[in-house]
Amino acid sequence: MRATFERRRHLLDFAVRSLARRPTKNLGLVAVYALVVFVVGSVMLYGAAIRREAAAMLASGPELTAQAMTMGRHEMSRSADVAALKGLRGARRIEPRLWGYLWDSAGAANYTVMVPTASDTAHALAKGEAIVGEGVARARKLAPGKMLFLVSPSGKFLKTRVKAILSAESALVSSDLVLVEEGDFRAFFELPADAWTDIAITVTNPREVTTVAEKAGLKLPGHRFVSRADMSRSAEALFSWREGLTLALLAGALLAFAILAFDKASGLSAEEKREIGILKAIGWESRDVIAVKLAEGGLISGLAFLLGVIGAWTHVFFFSAGLFEPVLKGWATLYPRFPLAPTLDALEMATLAMLTVLPYMAAILVPVWRTASADPDAVMR
Amino acid sequence: MTARAPSGRLRGSTVTAIVFGGLLLLAAGLGAVSLIGADTAGRRDRAAALVAELALSDLALFTEARYTRNPALADLHTPFQDGPASLEHFPTASLIVAPRGLPAGRLEAREE
Numbered sequence: 001m002r003a004t005f006e007r008r009r010h011l012l013d014f015a016v017r018s019l020a021r022r023p024t025k026n027l028g029l030v031a032v033y034a035l036v037v038f039v040v041g042s043v044m045l046y047g048a049a050i051r052r053e054a055a056a057m058l059a060s061g062p063e064l065t066a067q068a069m070t071m072g073r074h075e076m077s078r079s080a081d082v083a084a085l086k087g088l089r090g091a092r093r094i095e096p097r098l099w100g101y102l103w104d105s106a107g108a109a110n111y112t113v114m115v116p117t118a119s120d121t122a123h124a125l126a127k128g129e130a131i132v133g134e135g136v137a138r139a140r141k142l143a144p145g146k147m148l149f150l151v152s153p154s155g156k157f158l159k160t161r162v163k164a165i166l167s168a169e170s171a172l173v174s175s176d177l178v179l180v181e182e183g184d185f186r187a188f189f190e191l192p193a194d195a196w197t198d199i200a201i202t203v204t205n206p207r208e209v210t211t212v213a214e215k216a217g218l219k220l221p222g223h224r225f226v227s228r229a230d231m232s233r234s235a236e237a238l239f240s241w242r243e244g245l246t247l248a249l250l251a252g253a254l255l256a257f258a259i260l261a262f263d264k265a266s267g268l269s270a271e272e273k274r275e276i277g278i279l280k281a282i283g284w285e286s287r288d289v290i291a292v293k294l295a296e297g298g299l300i301s302g303l304a305f306l307l308g309v310i311g312a313w314t315h316v317f318f319f320s321a322g323l324f325e326p327v328l329k330g331w332a333t334l335y336p337r338f339p340l341a342p343t344l345d346a347l348e349m350a351t352l353a354m355l356t357v358l359p360y361m362a363a364i365l366v367p368v369w370r371t372a373s374a375d376p377d378a379v380m381r
Numbered sequence: 382m383t384a385r386a387p388s389g390r391l392r393g394s395t396v397t398a399i400v401f402g403g404l405l406l407l408a409a410g411l412g413a414v415s416l417i418g419a420d421t422a423g424r425r426d427r428a429a430a431l432v433a434e435l436a437l438s439d440l441a442l443f444t445e446a447r448y449t450r451n452p453a454l455a456d457l458h459t460p461f462q463d464g465p466a467s468l469e470h471f472p473t474a475s476l477i478v479a480p481r482g483l484p485a486g487r488l489e490a491r492e493e
Binding site: 015061095 | 386392393394396397400401404405407408411412415416419421424425427428429430431432433434435436437438439440441442443444445446447450452453454455
């Protein structure tokens with residue numbers, strides 16, 4: 001037992017010495033390798049964290065949202081539509097919503113102006129009062145008690161006093177909100193008293209959502225019913241592996257890595273071949289040569305993987321994925337600042353290792369095995 | 382079994398154990414700090430309560446256009462609304478997908 005351990009340990013000693021003979025090359029390799037793990041790992045950790053966050057937050061939203069459609073475009077719902085849904089079996093709460101967008105040319109930002117629903121006592125507002133999201137407060141330097149003026153594209157003017165600022169904890173869903181009173185909203189957007197943006201329906205039994213949507217569809221054939229599952233699906237597809245930019249980023253990183261691995265797999269350098277030949281000539285078994293070479297690869301992979309993962313974790317959970325911000329922000333001025341909750345997911349780590357460590361190890365094994373099993377005299381020539 | 386080679390230098394395996402041990406300790410420490418320090422459940426509950434109170438339906442992650450702010454409530458061809466030949470020009474569209482579940486109409490071609 002002890003002899004086996006000592007033997008392995010000596011092989012490891014030899015592998016480390018062998019790596020130390022070419023410090024620049026091997027350190028460079030570790031740096032590039034760690035960078036690939038860092039980029040892929042950051043995307044993976046960030047995507048998973050934001051999907052989890054979105055799922056947890058949106059889980060308490062309305063099960064169904066009814067949206068009037070005219071000629072394939074969104075249209076306002078009428079009070080008569082809301083009345084038609086009254087008494088809908090299986091629906092616990094039917095509440096029309098009022099919300100709209102306001103483009104602020106001074107701040108070059110898009111705000112969502114919204115009226116708290118009738119049942120929402122926590123955000124009840126009086127005329128001339130407003131509650132703003134964290135992003136709006138940050139962009140316009142607002143504090144409770146300060147005045148906020150809204151000017152509509154048609155020149156309408158709304159003067160409000162900031163009553164409160166929504167907590168930064170919910171920034172992911174509320175960053176761009178400006179909550180105002182219903183009368184103020186209608187006057188500002190010149191909206192008739194019976195017009196509503198859409199209708200939120202809370203269903204008593206979540207398993208009956210489809211049935212309730214079908215029944216509601218019969219009452220309002222001109223409406224489109226979006227279920228919470230549809231909304232969660234769009235959130236789940238965020239940063240999905242298969243989509244756009246994420247794919248481009250990953251493909252770039254993995255391609256670079258594939259070139260590196262291919263370079264390794266296509267053959268050993270003359271110096272490495274000579275080294276293997278000498279080892280075999282002085283009596284090493286092929287088994288030992290392969291073990292030493294795999295140990296070298298394992299040390300490089302392990303070191304790069306650990307460094308990359310530590311870097312990615314720090315980047316995503318301590319610096320809120322700051323390097324991705326310019327990409328995520330797109331052309332939006334208001335970007336929510338929100339904390340991401342870390343979760344250690346063994347499957348995620350295993351996938352990352354499968355994507356990076358496994359191909360590298362496989363790429364070294366083949367040429368080493370070929371050289372080690374050949375005749376030392378032929379290898380050294 | 383010694384930690385040093387006869388030359389007096391640390392053995393390669395000892396160096397490996399120190400480096401990997403140190404990195405694993407660092408990883409465990411970082412993980413513990415971020416997992417223990419955060420009041421995740423409480424924060425999510427408070428945010429979920431706000432979502433329920435205001436009946437919110439989408440993430441405020443991309444605020445640059447209507448269909449990126451509320452992708453679930455946008456219609457499929459909103460990116461092209463400014464003109465039939467206008468191409469999608471918001472970078473965000475490469476991070477999200479087009480909405481599903483639109484009211485289905487259809488075209489039928491028949492020979493009478």
